[in-house]
Amino acid sequence: MILEQESILKQYFGYESFRPGQKEVIERVISSTNTLAVMPTGGGKSICYQVPGLTLDGTAIIISPLISLMKDQVDSLLALGIPATFINSSLTTEEQENRMTEIAQGRFKFVYVAPERFESNGFIQVIRGLNISLVAFDEAHCISQWGHDFRPSYRSIVPNLKRIGTIPVIMALTATATEEVISDIQELLHIHSQNVINTGFARDNLAFHIVKGKDRTSYIRAFLEEHQEESGIIYTATRKQADALYDQLSSRGIHVAKYHAGMSEQARKQAQAAFIHDESPIMIATNAFGMGIDKSNVRYVIHYAMPMNIESYYQEAGRAGRDGESSDCILLFSPQDIQLQKFLIERSLMDEAAKQNEYKKLQAMVNYCHTQGCLSSFILDYFKDHNSHENCGRCSNCVEKVERTDITEEAQMILSCVKRMGERFGVSMTAKVLKGSNDKKVHEFNLSTLSTYGLLRAYTEKEITERIHFLVAEQILSTEEGKFPTLKLNQQSIEVLKGNRKVEMYTAPIPTGDEDDYYKDLFEALRARRKQMADELNVPPYVLFSDATLKELSRYFPVTKDDMLEIKGIGEKKYDQYGEAFLEVIQTWRKEHPEAKTRVKISGSSPTPKPRKKEDEGPSHLASYKLFQSGKSIKDIAAIRDMTIMTIENHLFKAFKDGYPIAWNIFFNEIEEAKVLEVRNSIEEPKLKPLKEALPEEYDYTKIKAVLVKNGLM
Ligand code: ADP
Ligand code: MG
Ligand code: ZN
Secondary structure (H helix, E strand, O other), rough: HHHHHHHHHHHHHHEEEEEEOHHHHHHHHHOOOOOEEEEOOOHHHHHHHHHHHHHHOOOEEEEEOOHHHHHHHHHHHHHOOOOOOEOOOOOHHHHHHHHHHHHHHOOOEEEOOOOHHHHHHHHHHHOOOOOEEEEOOHHHHHHHHOOOOOOOHHOOOHHHHHHHHOOOOOOEEEEOOOHHHHHHHHHHHHHOOHHHHEOOOOOOOOEEEEEEOOOHHHHHHHHHHHHHEEEEEEEEEHHHHHHHHHHHHHHOOOEEEEEEOOOOOOHHHHHHHHOOOOOOOOOEOOOOOOOOOOOOOEEEEOOOOOOOOOOHHHHHOOOOOOOOOOEEOOOOOEOHHHHHHHHHHOOOOHHHHHHHHHHHHHHHHHHHOOOOHHHHHHHHHOOOOOOOOOOOOOOOOOOOOEEEEEEEOOOOOOOOHHHHOOOOOHHHHHHHHHHOOOOHHHHHHHHHHHOOOOOOOOHHHHHHHHHHHHHOOOOOEEEEOOOOOOEEOOOHHHHOOOOOOOOOEEOOOOOOOOOOOOOOHHHHHHHHHHHHHHHOOOHHHHHHOOOOHHHHHHHOOOOOOOHHHHOOOHHHHHHHHHHHHHHHHHHHHHHHOOOOOOOOOOOOOOOOOOOOOOHHOOOOHHHHHHHHHHOOOOOHHOOOOOOOOOHHHHHHHHHHHHOOOOOOOHEEEEEEOOOOOOHHHHHHOOOHHHHHHHOOOOOOOOHHHHHHHHOOOO
C-alpha cells in the first residue's frame, strides 16, 4: 500500500524517499491507528499528516498552537496546488464565517485551527457535519502539563473531541518529548506504546561549536564577514545585550534586525516579517524570538552568551537548518555567563525546589561548555536519546584542531602593566603601552616612563588586544563597567603573577560552511526570481522552493521538465505552477555560461558533483560592479540580485579596493568630501559612528564610507 504514498511524496512534494519514521507513521494513520510521532525539528513531521490527508477521503483537521505557522503551512500547501485553509483569531469575524461556509462544503483537504476553536459551538457544529479524514495535534507537547510550553486550551480539546462524533484517527506530532510528556500524550489521546514512533533527537546537518576566550563582538563581525548573504539568528541572554549588539553592528553598516520583549508589538512584527521575507537576513534577539518561526533557510544560530539550560539551547539552536542543509550552531562562552544565569534564576519567582532544579540544569549547560567530547553526543545523552550514536564528526570538539599556546609569560607582562597603570585604563590604552606606542595620549599620561612600556613590542597591537580580551574572557583579569571600562586585577591575576597558575590560550577557527559545489551566480539569480514571485504572492520566499532546492538547481541546471522533476523538492504539482519560470532563469544563465556542462541527476543514485574550483566562480562583488558599470542604479542592482542596498554598496567599494574605477560623484561632491575629511581629522576617535555624529544630518553612512574608501581610510 505504501507504494501509493511514495508516489504522492514524489508527485506533490518532489521527494524520492521517506525520511526515518515517516513511513511507519503514515502506514499506521492510514490504517486508522492512533499514532504519536516524535521527530526532531526539521525531521519532516508535516509530511506525516499531509500524505495520509491526501490519501484518505475527506478533510484533515490540523490543530496547531502557533498562529504564525498556520499561514506558512497553508501557503506551502496552496503552492503545491492542494486546497487548504486556516481559522484563527488573526482573521476578522467575516473572514472566519466565509471560510467556515467553505469548510462545511468540504472544499478543503486540510484545515488548520487553533486550539481555542474547539470552545466554539459553531465550529463544533460545522465539523460534526464534515467528512473528516484525520485529526492531527501538531506541537503536541503543548498538551502536556510536563511540557515546557503547556497550553490549557490545548488540553481541553480532548473532552470536546467527543462532541464532534466519530473521528477515524488521531495523531500527535512533537519534537520535544521527555518520557513524562510522551506518556501524558499517549494517555490523553489513547495511543498504544507500539504506535509511538520515536526517531530520537539527532540533527545530522547541524554542526555545534563552542567558542571561548574571544571578544564576542569581534568574533561575530568576523563570522558575518565570512557568511555574507546568509540568514542567521544571534541570541543574547538579555535585552540589554541585544540592544548593545544591535547598535554595534548597525553602526558598522551591517544590516540587522532586532527582536525582544521590550519593543512595541508593531516593531517586533516588522522585524520578524523582514527576517522571514529575507529582507533583514540577520536577527538579533532574546529568547522571546523564535516560537512559531519556521524559516527553513536559517544557516546559523549564534548564542552571544550561554543560555540557561540545554533544553532552551537545543530548541533555539535547532532553528538552524530546517531545510536539511548544513548549518552552524555556535555558542560563545565566557565564565561570566554563569554568574548572569545564576542571577537570573535567583531573581525569578520560582520556589526554592524549582530553583534548585534550574541550578542543576544550569550545571549541565556549563558542563556542555567544558566537555572535551563530542558536543552532539553530549546533547543526545542529556536527552536520554536511546538511539545509538557515535561521535558526530562535525562539532568543534570532533573536527577542530584547537591550537593551544602557553602565554603565561605574556599574561604576566599584561597583568603587571595593568597594575603599573594604576588600574585606571581600558584595553586599548593598555595595549598601546605594552606595544610601546608613540600615541599622544600615552605621553600625556606619562605612561611611556613605565617599566612595562614596550614590553610586548614584538607583537602587533591587535595581537596584544586579543590576549587582553582572552584574559578578561577567562576572568584572569576583570573589567569595571562604566563609560570607559577599566581593567582591574583580581584573585586569579595574583595567582598568575605569583607563578602559581599557567595560562593557555586556545584559538578555534571560524566555521566557513560547505565547500560550494554549485554555481553561486545562478543560485543568486534563482533566489532573485523566487523573491520576486514570493512578493507577488505575498508569501515568504522559502514557501515556494527551499534553499536546498535552489542549490540543487544551481548544481545540475536542468533544461527539460523531466530533468527538473529529478530535483529534490520539485514534483509535478510544483513544476506545473512554477517550473517554467525557473527553467527560464536557468536558460538565460546557460546562454551566458556555455562552458557549463549539464550534470543530469539520475534518480535513485546520488551523484556527488565535483566541487568546482574557486577561481572560475565570478566573485559576487564583481558581478555587482559589472551591473553598475552597465549603467544600473544601486537600487536596481539590489533588486536584481535580491540583496540589500548596503551589500551592493559594499560590493562596489570592494571592487574599488581591487583596483576597479568608480565614479565617486554619485556618492559625494568635492565639498562633501573635504568636509568629511576635515571632521575626521578633528575628532578623537576616527571611527564611523563618532564621525557620523560629528557631521551634519544629511551625511549618511554611505556618503561617509564612500569618502573613506576613496581616500584609503577604510
Ligand atoms: P518538522 O515539522 O518536523 O520540524 P517539517 O515538516 O517542517 O519539519 O519539514 C522540514 C523540511 O524537510 C521541509 O522542508 C520538508 O519539505 C522536508 N522534508 C520532509 N520530508 C522529506 C523527505 N522525505 N525528503 C526530503 N525532504 C523532506
Ligand atoms: Mg512542524
Ligand atoms: Zn561531534
